[in-house]
Amino acid sequence: MVSDSISVPSLYVIKGIIILDNDGNRLLAKYYNQSYTTIKEQKEFEKSLFNKTHKGSGDVILLDNWTIVYRNNVDLLFYVVGSTDENELMLNSVLTCLFDSLSTMLRKNVEKRYLYENLDLVMLTLDEICDDGIVLESDPMLIAQRVQLRQDDIPLGEQTVTQVLNHAKEQIKWSLLK
């Protein structure tokens, strides 16, 4: 009736994740669709997106036939893009997960400066949340864990006690198994 066809069910839910600063400049953007292939098109889209969203409090907007949920924090804007017939709540859960995992990782300092300092981790986070448009994980704690586990080579002195203990436990376990 209302819409003529329900599109074929697919796991490809997310069409893009974008992080902009409060001047509309791109910090990080990943597009999982074919609509914006050139950098120029992407920048134009981000510009119009920024113009429509930087004033209001964060929630949801319809632009260029995309449903976009967004959220701003201090000097950053986070966007998750989906198609118009997508479940807005599902997109929002991805956005929340992105924000919460970054917040855990940056110890609540979700600001432009800290984001730049940990850009490698932020990129990993994006990859852990979404794999080519498929939602990979929705639990911010798990994501933060997975991303931060890679920092094995922090000097011993800077590790927390639990980290050291965990490390030792692993070592012993593996040596016993051998």
Add this chain to the structure above:
Amino acid sequence: MSTVANDVIIVTSSLTRDMTGKEDSHRGPAIRALCKITDASMMQSVERYMKQAIVDKLPSVASAALVSSVHLMRQGPEVVKRWVNEVQEAVNNDNIMVQYHALGLLYQIRRSDKHAIRKLIVKFSKAGLRSPYAYCFLIRIAASLINEEGEGTDSPMYDFIDSCLRHKNEMVIYEAASTIVSLKCVTPKELSSAVNVLQLFISSPKPVLRYAAVRTLNKVAIQYPAAVTACNVDLETLITDSNRSIATLAITTLLKTGNEAGVDRLMKQISSFLSEISDQFKTVVVDAIKSLCQKFPRKHTVLMTFLANMLREEGGYEYKKAIVNTIISIVEENPEAKEAGLAHLCEFIEDCEHTSLATRILHLLGREGPRTTTPAKYIRYIYNRVILENAPVRAGNKFRLRQFFMYEYLFKAAVSALAKFGAASEDLLPNILVLLQRTTLDQDDEVRDRATFYYQLLKQNDKALNSAYILNSMNVSLSALERLLHRYTMEPTTKPFDVRSVPVEAVQVEQPKANISISTGVSPGGSETKKAREDTYSEQLSAMPEFAHLGPLFKSSLSVDLTESEVEYVVRCIKHVFSHYIVFQFDINNTLNDQLLEKVTVQMDGSAEGFEVVHYTPCQVIKCNDTGTTYTLVKLPDDSSAVTGALACTMKYTVKDCDPATGEPDDEEGYADEFVLEDVEVAVSDHVQKVLKPNWSASWEEIGAENELEDTYTLPIPTLEECVKKIINYMGMQACERSDKIPDGKASHALYLAGVYRGGHDVLVRAKMALGGTSADPSSQAITMQLTIRSTDESAVQVIASAVE
């Protein structure tokens, strides 16, 4: 394999090591990375690892493997399908994401197997899933199954979706509600449960939830405004929402469901924040206003002022176009709103950057302006365009040059519009002549040409000339005109070119627009097809030597079935009408798989009515389950006033039995057989092509009373609407001046029709109808009709008149 790397083997082997290594946190990402760079040829070698990884007890590894498999489905679906047992095991995993991914992959693998999918849904609707994502996915699978199979709301699939409305997760509830709303089979009764859920969401503190709910309600309101009325009170609270998207959606929904009294208040509310919303939403508002104008014609002043305000604001081309289209349609539908609407449009073109919109408005002014009470008012606006738009061009720098070419269209439109005023109104004629004379000194060639042409024409002050060249333009099909002119220049002849031989362009029937929801991104492109169809027929026929001497094709009818659809041979007929002949095209579909038809012709007999069969073009062979075409050429009766009748048709052919497997005939000799078809009717409407005359009365005067026929009939038809419909149908002519729409409650009506008769003669019909008889007894209700027919050809008048009897 990856296009950038040389030493691929090193990368793959280290990734494979990571995949199976001890470090758990590396395994998932390694699988994903490896699958990204794997192509179809490499898939065999990773197969073993993938099978293991899918059922791995670590959720991150299993998820990574499943998601990568979904990506791999694009390259080698066959290989991935072999992992189905592992995937099935993964669906039962405790982790919510693994379950979701496994379900998605399983669906991809099993998609073509409807039965398996059905079993899948039934199984999980009983057992339950842990993951809300998986639930949403399952709802979508169920919905697409219902829609594809055309099932009703009694199916177990629907029961499952309905049960999800009572799930504890909001995401699942919303998915179920929005899915129910978009199902084809749903009725208002089922809608109400979904609407109730959405109503609860409206008062949620989360903006996203409110947005989702109100957007879905907005969609429902397009089709079932009554179902949403229950939410009106809650929607009212949203019109001041801080999120303007939500507020806009709430207001447009209310506009669809509300009553006339609320319109003013809502419009006031929305205009307060109009500048803050995106163009896409503004277009939604414009569409809502358009439907409002049709619903409450009396509110046009409020709505029109609102539209005019919107027109003045900043906005993109698409947005402005939507507004202009809306105003134009209001002007055309509602005579009371006409003057106000035209005034707004005039103001708009004074400062309009979109040339194509200005051109459209100028055309509209040319058509409607002369019929208003004060036509002189509009001339100023039009002439302004001619002189003012010129000024920047004269400034003459390079940048302006580009604009110059765009303005050219404007001038042409403006000059033509001026001429229309001159032709339509005696009083204004001297003024227009002065203006046109000034324009003859314009820089641009074509503007000058037009101005001179119209100036000379208007100076003659001849009604017939005005009508033919200014008020009603040529209705020929442009592509055919081009083709014929080209042919004319090719052959040496002293004969003048006859415009009448050019086929008339068929009036395009406006297609009912698809429902405008916010999500529609596709525009229907069907209007081109009909014209292209006639062109291809015309080319096909003229390529055959038998039909080359017939001249240009006048009209091709739509195809008519001559058989039931469930018989051995399905035959459809298309009538191609020429000036003195008709070619019947028979498309025959041989549905038998063990018979071959040869030398197929369709014998026709119309001698009783004076039709004479001249030639048969047989179809040499029609294979099994194939379609072939045969033509029969028939000469029209010599008596030019009796050209209608029914022709009996019999299909004659030679049958050869053949092997169903190979399609080769079993024996050389076949046997002759025949098959009786239904009769083909040749009706009056076959000889007439619809033509839209923008200024019907001018054409009426132009043709004059030379070949006029007037008669009065009493028709046993109960309503005026039905009568109008029947007359248009029988005569095959186009209703002009919107006379096919009858205002409510009228007891009499005048219908104006225009068409072109075979051979290129204009035909106009005026039918004045009045309801007669006693209204107490509806069965005795009859319509008295006075019919007047004028044409440039005498026999055409006779034929058209015969259509009524």
